[in-house]
Amino acid sequence: MQYEAGKISAKKKHREPLLRIAKRDSMPLLLSWGIRIIAVLLSLVVCAVVIYAITRMNPLKVYGAMFEGAFGSERKIWITIRDTVSLLCIGVALAPAFKMRFWNIGAEGQVLVGGIATAACMIYLGDVLPTPALFLVMIITSCLAGALWGVIPAVFKSRWGTNETLFTLMMNYVAIQITSYCVALWENPPGSNYVGIIHPQTKAGWFPSLFGQQYMLNVILVLALAVGMFIYLRSTKHGYEISVVGQSESTARYAGINVGKVFVRTMLISGAVAGLTGFIAVSGSSHTISVNTAGGRGFTAIIVAWMAKFNTMTMIIISLLLIFLEKGANEIASQFNLNDFASQIITGIILFFIIGSEFFINYQMIWRGKNKEVA
Amino acid sequence: MLTSILSLIQAAVVFGTVIMLGCIGEILSEKSGSLNLGVPGIMYIGAIAALVGVFFYEGAAENPSPLLCVVIALACGFCASFAAGLLFSFLTITLRANQNVTGLTLTIFGSGIANFFGGSLNKLAGGVGQISVSVTSDAFRTKIPELSDIPVIGPLLFQYGFMVYFAVIAAILLQFFLSKTSTGLNLRAVGENPEAADAAGIHVIRYKYLATCIGAGITGLGGVYYVMDYIKGTWANDGSIEKLGWLAVALVIFTTWKPKNGIWGAYVFGLLYWAYYYIPGLNRSSQEIFKMLPYIVTIIVLVVVSFRNKKENLGPAHLGRSYFREER
Numbered sequence: 160m161q162y163e164a165g166k167i168s169a170k171k172k173h174r175e176p177l178l179r180i181a182k183r184d185s186m187p188l189l190l191s192w193g194i195r196i197i198a199v200l201l202s203l204v205v206c207a208v209v210i211y212a213i214t215r216m217n218p219l220k221v222y223g224a225m226f227e228g229a230f231g232s233e234r235k236i237w238i239t240i241r242d243t244v245s246l247l248c249i250g251v252a253l254a255p256a257f258k259m260r261f262w263n264i265g266a267e268g269q270v271l272v273g274g275i276a277t278a279a280c281m282i283y284l285g286d287v288l289p290t291p292a293l294f295l296v297m298i299i300t301s302c303l304a305g306a307l308w309g310v311i312p313a314v315f316k317s318r319w320g321t322n323e324t325l326f327t328l329m330m331n332y333v334a335i336q337i338t339s340y341c342v343a344l345w346e347n348p349p350g351s352n353y354v355g356i357i358h359p360q361t362k363a364g365w366f367p368s369l370f371g372q373q374y375m376l377n378v379i380l381v382l383a384l385a386v387g388m389f390i391y392l393r394s395t396k397h398g399y400e401i402s403v404v405g406q407s408e409s410t411a412r413y414a415g416i417n418v419g420k421v422f423v424r425t426m427l428i429s430g431a432v433a434g435l436t437g438f439i440a441v442s443g444s445s446h447t448i449s450v451n452t453a454g455g456r457g458f459t460a461i462i463v464a465w466m467a468k469f470n471t472m473t474m475i476i477i478s479l480l481l482i483f484l485e486k487g488a489n490e491i492a493s494q495f496n497l498n499d500f501a502s503q504i505i506t507g508i509i510l511f512f513i514i515g516s517e518f519f520i521n522y523q524m525i526w527r528g529k530n531k532e533v534a
Numbered sequence: 535m536l537t538s539i540l541s542l543i544q545a546a547v548v549f550g551t552v553i554m555l556g557c558i559g560e561i562l563s564e565k566s567g568s569l570n571l572g573v574p575g576i577m578y579i580g581a582i583a584a585l586v587g588v589f590f591y592e593g594a595a596e597n598p599s600p601l602l603c604v605v606i607a608l609a610c611g612f613c614a615s616f617a618a619g620l621l622f623s624f625l626t627i628t629l630r631a632n633q634n635v636t637g638l639t640l641t642i643f644g645s646g647i648a649n650f651f652g653g654s655l656n657k658l659a660g661g662v663g664q665i666s667v668s669v670t671s672d673a674f675r676t677k678i679p680e681l682s683d684i685p686v687i688g689p690l691l692f693q694y695g696f697m698v699y700f701a702v703i704a705a706i707l708l709q710f711f712l713s714k715t716s717t718g719l720n721l722r723a724v725g726e727n728p729e730a731a732d733a734a735g736i737h738v739i740r741y742k743y744l745a746t747c748i749g750a751g752i753t754g755l756g757g758v759y760y761v762m763d764y765i766k767g768t769w770a771n772d773g774s775i776e777k778l779g780w781l782a783v784a785l786v787i788f789t790t791w792k793p794k795n796g797i798w799g800a801y802v803f804g805l806l807y808w809a810y811y812y813i814p815g816l817n818r819s820s821q822e823i824f825k826m827l828p829y830i831v832t833i834i835v836l837v838v839v840s841f842r843n844k845k846e847n848l849g850p851a852h853l854g855r856s857y858f859r860e861e862r
Contacts, residue, residue: 324634461635498654501646504646507642508643
């Protein structure tokens with residue numbers, strides 16, 4: 160009897176596992192997007208269950224209301240577009256940094272300092288300079304401010320290997336405190352702790368309307384940046400160096416690429432574009448500055464950039480999806496008397512599903528018994 | 535003068551306890567190689583779970599027992615944050631998702647859940663629009679009798695709720711676990727070099743799961759302490775937990791991944807955080823500049839640690855990467 164048992168267990172040891180996981184070489188583009196879409200649909204089902212559990216409302220009605228909230232009127236459509244390009248612009252800023260595996264979590268701060276620079280120009284120079292010169296100064300200062308904020312961690316990373324994830328994260332809070340300082344400095348009316356709309360009468364330093372649309376210039380600027388970054392990453396020598404550094408730092412070193420220089424140069428660009436986002440946010444949409452000018456988008460954009468695999472064109476779709484969710488959930492919140500943090504719950508659930516779906520794109524599962532067919 | 539110094543130290547200790555719990559939970563998780571940037575989200579989840587649990591118990595029971603209140607708060611907070619850690623572990627360890635992205639998503643999700651239910655509770659409570667779980671909060675804030683009446687030493691050492699002492703003990707225990715026990719050694723091996731650990735017969739996946747989930751649970755207790763003691767059993771949708779959560783992540787670097795340094799490090803952060811309040815002659819705008827101190831100090835520590843480039847001061851070698859046995 161004992162002998163038998165021993166035999167069985169010995170036999171068992173040689174049985175292959177029920178499930179093996181192997182890396183996929185590649186997957187057709189269509190299939191990988193199919194998997195992502197299935198993940199989003201599944202997540203919407205889960206969200207529907209959650210919505211029903213909390214509110215006892217018909218989830219389909221809720222989704223209808225969300226659509227209404229994002230695209231219900233021309234004004235709502237333009238606000239959705241404005242916020243989409245603002246998120247997209249930060250994603251574009253992060254793309255080169257993340258492509259070289261430089262974890263720039265500091266976009267929030269880079270956007271804020273760009274916004275502060277813009278607001279300072281509007282306040283101090285708005286009545287002094289003619290409009291074209293004012294815009295030039297605003298663009299230059301916001302780019303410089305953002306680039307400075309981005310390059311400090313990069314310099315330390317390239318010289319001494321300082322951890323950039325936490326450095327950039329801390330720079331956010333320094334930027335937030337500087338913003339609070341400036342808000343207290345510029346508050347209007349005094350004692351309100353708000354800067355208020357800058358130059359509401361003269362509109363000095365405001366984006367002009369194009370084709371009768373207030374936010375058209377934002378869209379054109381950001382799309383130009385997205386296309387430019389797409390070309391920069393795909394077809395230039397710099398872009399190539401970035402992708403080599405991202406694949407493997409040691410390979411890059413053997414190939415004679417100065418890794419530190421690439422870090423610094425790329426973060427200058429990344430920070431400058433993020434600073435420009437601050438310029439667009441202040442001059443092109445809110446016309447004021449507060450600690451909420453970046454509004455957490457610096458963090459959301461990390462997810463956008465990463466999910467789009469640093470492809471700035473794909474980012475357009477993902478930014479639109481996230482902003483649609485945000486606007487939609489805000490609409491539900493006001494229509495059904497919930498609070499608007501519901502949008503963060505829904506966004507979180509959908510993101511978890513998309514993050515999880517990457518596994519099924521990168522890996523294949525081989526069940527026991529199927530081995531022969533595969534081999 | 536003496537009273538204001540004493541009250542600064544008291545504020546620093548109470549503040550420090552929140553981030554100390556967050557920090558030692560995160561150290562446990564990072565030692566296994568999981569860089570969990572979901573700390574703020576997990577603290578949010580722990581806080582709201584405790585608040586909801588106690589809110590319904592205090593509402594249902596006629597004479598809520600303080601002891602049961604504390605147990606319910608701690609259990610709810612720990613379990614909910616443990617579950618959040620499980621979600622993070624499943625995505626990053628089993629599905630091998632990127633840890634930074636998953637952690638940030640967890641932060642968005644956690645703050646959404648907490649503020650959603652917190653706001654709803656405030657509505658449920660009606661009236662002034664502010665909920666309050668006074669029995670539990672009082673239980674959490676009970677001082678040590680007699681000892682706390684000693685002048686100077688009393689307020690300095692004994693006028694805190696039990697969680698302050700619990701956090702210190704937890705930090706010491708974790709330090710002992712990591713440096714003196716064989717399980718702790720195995721855990722560090724998993725974080726430094728999972729391939730070698732795997733070859734040595736250590737169950738890498740199990741270690742990573744347990745360390746990340748228990749770490750998340752401890753982090754969540756920081757949230758419980760925040761809501762029960764720091765803001766006295768109420769809820770405010772003002773995003774301050776998020777700030778504290780990121781400070782806890784910063785504190786992990788500050789301590790160079792050693793829980794024992796977390797004890798004084800957390801109080802130093804507390805002193806730096808509240809310093810602006812006690813420096814005379816600051817107006818509102820210059821106070822904002824002083825509030826930068828903890829972040830600047832963290833940056834300086836980060837830079838100094840990388841200058842010295844000592845191996846034991848850097849984080850676990852495999853931090854932030856997922857382990858895939860078949861990948862060589």
